[in-house]
Structures are given as structure tokens and as C-alpha cells.
Amino acid sequence: MQWSPGSRRGLAWVTAEIGVLAMSDIFDEIERGVRKAFGADPVCVHVGNVMECEIKRHPVYPRLRAEAIRAGVRSAPSSRLWESLIAMGRLSDLDGDDTWRMAVLDCIVPAFRGVSTRIARDFRVEREEIRSDMVATALEVWAATAQGVPPRHVRDRMVKAAFEVAFQRGRSRIPEYSTDDIEVFSEPETTARGSGLRASSIIDINSIRDAHVAEQIRGERLGALFQRLGIIEFVRGFHDDLRTGRRAGTVSRTVAMSGARSLISSPGLYYYASDLYPSFIGLRDAAGVMGISETAAHRLVRAGEFPFPVARAGRSYKVSVRALMLFKDIPDAVVHVDDIESGALHVSRAARY
Structure with missing residues (x-):
């Protein structure tokens, strides 16, 4: 029995196997799974990628976990650490990855160990059942606080919710919280990315039944847009990196599974349109895209009412570009370098005549 917390089945595994884990210790299983996911490399709790972070010193996961356990929420520095942990969990949720969500849980469950042991002893109930209920309840609260609750809370x-359910289990000695219904904890699969770049064409891509034709038109429209904006040379540089192997296509595996067009040069040359943008931007720039002031954006973040999670990096905030695109309904289309360049070529030729 293995758990891969970096995959979409991680959270479902914790909840679906909760009865089986009565024979083991769910806290230990969570810790082992998260450590395996992060490995021995440094981890970044600010923007998720060590190479993209402005803060250059990053701990390995066991050290980060120890710091989070010690910190709690007692001081401003520790509050910032937990704010970053919660934000990274929320951002990972948007990408369909529960690794950071489970890391948040892994940093919390040490506070559950002593309580669960005492309740099991005093009320003569199974300790593993109490711990399973505590984990399930904590995850339920995680889902319920996605909006409207500041990360520091x-x-x-x-x-608090985990402690309450533990004492209820002890007093009643009857399971009050079912862990059979994993739908409470697992989110539906994300729908297919992108609805097609409309540009100036009168053709509605959504009405095209042939997926390959729609894909080609989508890429050519985006390439035409890049040509008009005058950034096609930058995009070609990105394409050269893909072709020479200096950069790997981000969706080659997905495309291979879905079936790429047979005449395309290489499925490894597919990428998401968002790959051309930085992963994170500052809160000021994000507020400008959203059409609000930076002051209003800070106020929303502090109140836990910002429409999507932000990451804490030192004293500043970073906003995920993909989360911003999702909020603004900007399609993150899967495109191929040949289609992009073909669309740009059409525009450049038309401009000559």
C-alpha cells in the first residue's frame, strides 16, 4: 500500500483507506508520504520553486516542518511562516496537487498525538480511530476555509475542530463522523484547460467537433496575437529552447495520452500558454490586472477575502499568474510551436500587402 501525495489520489487515499489505517498510524503514514514527496532537496514555502524565489536560503523539508511545529501562531514571524504554508497549500489545490495541503496537515498533527493518546486511554477507545477522525475533520475544515478566512487563522x-471531534469520540464511544464518504474531501477533476483564443476570427472554436482542427486554430490565433503585440521574437526564443532540448515541453505526456496530431513535428513541443509568463508577479501588478488598487488588494488579503490564494515571500506577497488567469477567465491553452509560428507568419505576410 503506497501513497503518492504529489498526485491527485493522495487525499483520496488518506480518506478512503482510513479504516485500513486503523492497523497502523495515520500520522506516521502522512509524515512518510510527505517526506517522500519532497525528498532531500531544499523546499520553498514562498513561491514553491527554489530557483524562482528571491529568498535564496531554503531548508530541507524536515527542518521546515520542525520550524513550523515550534512556531505555531505565537509571533509575527511564525504567523508569516504559517501564512506561507497555507497559501502554498491553496495554490497547489488550484493545480490539482495536494502535496502542500498534506504538508500543512503533517505540520499540524504533532499537536494531535498527545491528545489522542490521552483520550484513548481515559475513555478506552481505539487511538487509531480517534486519530483518523481528527485527520478527517482537519481536512474538512481546510475545505471549508478556502474563502473568507485569513490564512493565519x-x-x-x-x-480546534480536530480536538473537538476527538473529545466527542471519547465521550460517546460511537463514531459520529463518517469517513466513508470521501467526496467531502476530494475535489472534482479539473476541466480541460482553455476554451480557445478568440482573437478576431468569427469562428467559434467550441463549435468545432474535430479536436485537432480546433487545436490548430487556437495555436494560430495566439501566434497571430503575439505577432501583433510585437513579442513574437521572444516567443521564438522560447520555441528554440524547446526544440534544442534546453527546456522541456510541459504537457508532452498529457498530449501523448490524449493523442496528438499525426503530422505534428513532435509531441514534446506542446506547452501551456502560461509557460511564457512568469510563475508569480507582485501584488501591485496583480491588482492592476484585476482593476483594483494595491491598497484594496492588501486589505482583501489581510481579511482572507482575496479571490484566490497568494504566497508570502518575506514582507511582500506574490500572486500566481495561473491563478490570476483563472480568475480573469484568460484561457491557458495547450499549443504547439508550429501552430504559433504559422499564425505569426500569416499576420506578417498580410502586413506586407
Whole structure:
């Protein structure tokens, strides 16, 4: 029995196998799974990628976990650490990856160990059942606090709810919280990315039944847009990196599974349109895209009412570009370098005549 927390089945595994884990210790299983996911490399709790982070010193996961356990929510620095942990969990959720969500849980469950042991002893109930209920309840609170709750308060709510359900289990000695229904904890699969770049064409891509034709038109429209904006040379540089192997296509595996067009030069030359943008931008720039002031954006972040999670990097905030695109309904289309360049070529030729 293995758990891969970096995959979409990680959270479902924790909840679906919760009865089986009565024979083991769910806390230990979570810790082992998260450590395996992060490995021995440094981890970044600010923007998720060590290479993209402005803060150059990053701990390995066990050290980060130890710091988070010690910190709690007692001081401003520790509050910032937990704010970053919660934000990374939320951002990972948007990408369909529960690794950071489970890391948040892994940093919390040490507070559950002593309580669960005492309740099991005093009320003569199975300790593993109590721990399973505590984990399930903490994850339920995680889902319920996705909006409207400042990140610095999420940890406290998860801990409080877990403690309450543990004592209820002890007093009643009857399971009150079912862990059979994993739909409470697992999110539906993300729909296919992108609805097609409309540009100036009168053709509605959504009405095209041939997926390969729609894909080609989508890429050519985006290439035409890049040509008009005057950034096609930058895009070609990105394409050269893909062709020479200096950069790997981000969706080659997905395309290979879905079936790429047979005449395309290489499925490894597919990528998401968002790959051309930086992964994160500052809160000021994000506020400009959203049409609000930076002051209003800060106020929304502090109140936990910002429409999507932001990452904390030192004293500043970073906004995920993909999350911003999702909020603004900007399609993150899967495109191929040949289609992009073909669309740009059409525009450049038309401009000559």
C-alpha cells in the first residue's frame, strides 16, 4: 500500500483507506508520504520553486516542518511562516496537487498525538480511530476555509475542530463522523484547460467537433496575437529552447495520452500558454490586472477575502499568474510551436500587402 501525495489520489487515499489505517498510524503514514514527496532537496514555502524565489536560503523539508511545529501562531514571524504554508497549500489545490495541503496537515498533527493518546486511554477507545477522525475533520475544515478566512487563522481552526471531534469520540464511544464518504474531501477533476483564443476570427472554436482542427486554430490565433503585440521574437526564443532540448515541453505526456496530431513535428513541443509568463508577479501588478488598487488588494488579503490564494515571500506577497488567469477567465491553452509560428507568419505576410 503506497501513497503518492504529489498526485491527485493522495487525499483520496488518506480518506478512503482510513479504516485500513486503523492497523497502523495515520500520522506516521502522512509524515512518510510527505517526506517522500519532497525528498532531500531544499523546499520553498514562498513561491514553491527554489530557483524562482528571491529568498535564496531554503531548508530541507524536515527542518521546515520542525520550524513550523515550534512556531505555531505565537509571533509575527511564525504567523508569516504559517501564512506561507497555507497559501502554498491553496495554490497547489488550484493545480490539482495536494502535496502542500498534506504538508500543512503533517505540520499540524504533532499537536494531535498527545491528545489522542490521552483520550484513548481515559475513555478506552481505539487511538487509531480517534486519530483518523481528527485527520478527517482537519481536512474538512481546510475545505471549508478556502474563502473568507485569513490564512493565519486556518491552522487554529483545523486544530480546534480536530480536538473537538476527538473529545466527542471519547465521550460517546460511537463514531459520529463518517469517513466513508470521501467526496467531502476530494475535489472534482479539473476541466480541460482553455476554451480557445478568440482573437478576431468569427469562428467559434467550441463549435468545432474535430479536436485537432480546433487545436490548430487556437495555436494560430495566439501566434497571430503575439505577432501583433510585437513579442513574437521572444516567443521564438522560447520555441528554440524547446526544440534544442534546453527546456522541456510541459504537457508532452498529457498530449501523448490524449493523442496528438499525426503530422505534428513532435509531441514534446506542446506547452501551456502560461509557460511564457512568469510563475508569480507582485501584488501591485496583480491588482492592476484585476482593476483594483494595491491598497484594496492588501486589505482583501489581510481579511482572507482575496479571490484566490497568494504566497508570502518575506514582507511582500506574490500572486500566481495561473491563478490570476483563472480568475480573469484568460484561457491557458495547450499549443504547439508550429501552430504559433504559422499564425505569426500569416499576420506578417498580410502586413506586407
